Amino acid sequence: MKEGTIEKSGAAVDPEALEAIGRYARRPLKAEEVYTFSMVLCDNEVDRDHERFSIPALERLAQLFVGKTGIFDHDPKGANQTARIYGCRVERIEGRRTTVGEPYCTLRAEAYMVRSEKNADLILEIDAGIKKEVSVGCAVGRAVCSICGQDRSRDPCRHRPGQIYQGDGAERLCHTVLDEPADAYEWSFVAVPAQPAAGVTKGLAPEGEEPGDILKTWAAGGAGLSPLERQELARRLDRLEEEAARGRAWREKVYGEALRLGALAEPDLPRELLAKTLDPLGPEALEDWAAHFRRKAAGRLPLIQTAGEDAPRRAEENTPFKL
Ligand SMILES: [Zn+2]
Incomplete structure (x- = not known):
């Protein structure tokens, strides 16, 4: 999932837009029946998951997102509310470069909703800037390591996204380049900012207190958050915990392996x-x-011949460690 923002809304609908929208409507719509807004769905900057889209990937996504409907996530009342993207393009922002030095580009989408009683609150919220973030999902064909160029979706390499590696006399941040999008899924409104280093999960906990507990309490109790925001916060906490559990499981596995191989390699060393x-x-x-x-x-x-998964003789094959 990637996140973007709604930037312009409620502008007068021009005839060209109305024509594009007409392709999706069951009957011709009048300008006053339609509410339009503009969103940045995503960009080519490295995000907090240490991933970024290539510019060609954004170009492909621009084609894939046209006609896709958006849903109003986490809002039980919003089950039947939808907006649809009727135009999408890559916008190059002059004079701005990404952290890896590419021209900064955003995926800009135009979407519409039919003005109705059902959508009135939502339109108000978008106009007021409350529903500002959108989250998009897509499937990519390639996920390339920025350090070695290996396609991680097929064969994981040894580099860890988010770590700095030395090479060619410079420090390089390892990240994953998402390329060759195969499909774009639905997009949805979310209520939490997602800019790098600005997420809710960072910088919240006062010193000396348990950050986990504070966040849980916050997610449960509110502290100025709307019900939607609380749900979103709880969802993200679950995800973080899941990731942390995976990290611990990985460490436990390699710890056990190091201990076992150490005992084999250094039988004289007290365990x-x-x-x-x-x-x-x-x-x-x-x-x-x-x-x-x-x-x-x-x-x-x-002479050990047991061909167990980590039998010592496998070392000769020089196989890289895989997760
Ligand atoms: Zn790599």
């Missing part, structure tokens, strides 16, 4: 000492140690 050495390490360092022990163990025990 407690080995555990004490490995305990404070993060998953990447543990992976390095596991690889080292694997090589060492392969040298020590060349």
